[in-house]
Amino acid sequence: MNSTDRDLQALGWDEHFDRQLSVEEAAYCRAVRVMSVHRGKIAVAGAGWAGFCSPHIPGAAPSDLHPTVGDWLLIAAATLQPVRVLDRKNLFKRRAPGDPRREQMIAANVDTVFIVASCNQDFSVARLERYLVMSREVGVNAVVVLTKTDLTDMPETFAEAARAIEPGLVVRTVDGRDPADVAGLADWCGPGKTVAFLGSSGVGKSTLVNTLRGSDSIATQAIRENDGTGRHTTTVREMHRLDHGGWLLDLPGMRELQLSEAAGGIAEVFDDFASAAAECRFSNCSHGNESGCAVRAAIETGALTVERLERWRNLAAGEGTSQAAKRRSR
Numbered sequence: 001m002n003s004t005d006r007d008l009q010a011l012g013w014d015e016h017f018d019r020q021l022s023v024e025e026a027a028y029c030r031a032v033r034v035m036s037v038h039r040g041k042i043a044v045a046g047a048g049w050a051g052f053c054s055p056h057i058p059g060a061a062p063s064d065l066h067p068t069v070g071d072w073l074l075i076a077a078a079t080l081q082p083v084r085v086l087d088r089k090n091l092f093k094r095r096a097p098g099d100p101r102r103e104q105m106i107a108a109n110v111d112t113v114f115i116v117a118s119c120n121q122d123f124s125v126a127r128l129e130r131y132l133v134m135s136r137e138v139g140v141n142a143v144v145v146l147t148k149t150d151l152t153d154m155p156e157t158f159a160e161a162a163r164a165i166e167p168g169l170v171v172r173t174v175d176g177r178d179p180a181d182v183a184g185l186a187d188w189c190g191p192g193k194t195v196a197f198l199g200s201s202g203v204g205k206s207t208l209v210n211t212l213r214g215s216d217s218i219a220t221q222a223i224r225e226n227d228g229t230g231r232h233t234t235t236v237r238e239m240h241r242l243d244h245g246g247w248l249l250d251l252p253g254m255r256e257l258q259l260s261e262a263a264g265g266i267a268e269v270f271d272d273f274a275s276a277a278a279e280c281r282f283s284n285c286s287h288g289n290e291s292g293c294a295v296r297a298a299i300e301t302g303a304l305t306v307e308r309l310e311r312w313r314n315l316a317a318g319e320g321t322s323q324a325a326k327r328r329s330r
């Protein structure tokens with residue numbers, strides 16, 4: 001492996017991106033990762049080089065791929081002009097604040113999302129399920145991290161409740177302030193790996209991040225930009241290097257869950273309900289008092305639970321729209 005490959009791999013370059021490069025592009029372009037997004041420019045890093053370039057791709061339509069943080073971008077080696085964004089592994093987006101019809105890109109190409117909850121009275125299976133549905137919808141690997149194990153005598157009870165959400169769901173319990181504990185997450189944070197954190201306020205995301213960043217804990221502050229009116233505030237979105245060689249992507253605004261279009265994610269997390277419902281006599285069965293309801297039948301045998309039926313219904317009914325989620329996470 002040459003040093004160029006090594007540099008790119010340390011930034012997250014892999015087979016998924018490599019195979020998208022044409023011979024021609026390989027000759028006149030260089031691949032760079034978008035490290036941060038600023039007003040009117042983006043910071044990018046590639047093999048042995050880092051700098052700024054324009055976020056605008058000449059000739060690209062509004063509906064085309066435009067670079068966001070975490071993206072892999074081809075730029076012309078001679079001019080540093082962006083050429084195209086490579087196909088993403090996944091993309092986190094949200095409704096633009098103030099304009100629900102517009103979508104805003106948050107971050108791309110996350111390998112693992114840590115869904116964080118705490119082992120105390122704030123713990124909620126329904127909330128974990130929401131974040132899991134969002135992760136499935138985005139198509140990103142999810143790991144549940146339960147913090148504040150030092151505040152309970154029975155962290156395993158919380159872990160069991162989380163594991164029951166989905167067969168095979170990976171759940172870890174940690175005291176987020178303890179580096180030895182948090183080292184258990186290192187496997188997902190190694191060289192070239194990109195991670196992100198989801199979870200309600202106060203569950204310990206920043207604490208985990210600080211512990212993971214170890215020596216490299218440069219404080220990154222939200223930067224206030226002035227758009228002339230003096231009111232506009234934005235946060236620079238950027239990749240942060242982790243101690244284990246990986247990268248952290250912030251997901252600002254993702255606490256306001258928008259699940260109204262997460263049918264795919266809901267069907268994955270609730271696949272037991274989805275497959276039971278497929279057996280109901282009526283295709284529009286509400287799983288209430290209809291005859292031939294396979295969901296009710298499964299609840300009677302104990303294969304499914306009423307509690308999960310309720311949570312499934314709430315999610316499927318679009319209860320996860322931002323307002324409802326905000327109320328709930330307060």
Ligand SMILES: Nc1nc2c(ncn2[C@@H]2O[C@H](COP(=O)(O)OP(=O)(O)OP(=O)(O)O)[C@@H](O)[C@H]2O)c(=O)[nH]1
Nearest residue numbers: 147148149174175176177201202203204205206207
């Ligand atoms: N005892 C204990 N306290 C913790 C642990 N993790 C975090 N805390 C404390 O919980 C409080 C909230 O932690 P944060 O890391 O700020 O939570 P957050 O998820 O980043 O919150 P937001 O920034 O509001 O989204 C802080 O006082 C932390 O010191 C833990 O594992 N054990």
Ligand SMILES: [Zn+2]
Nearest residue numbers: 280285287293
């Ligand atoms: Zn039914």
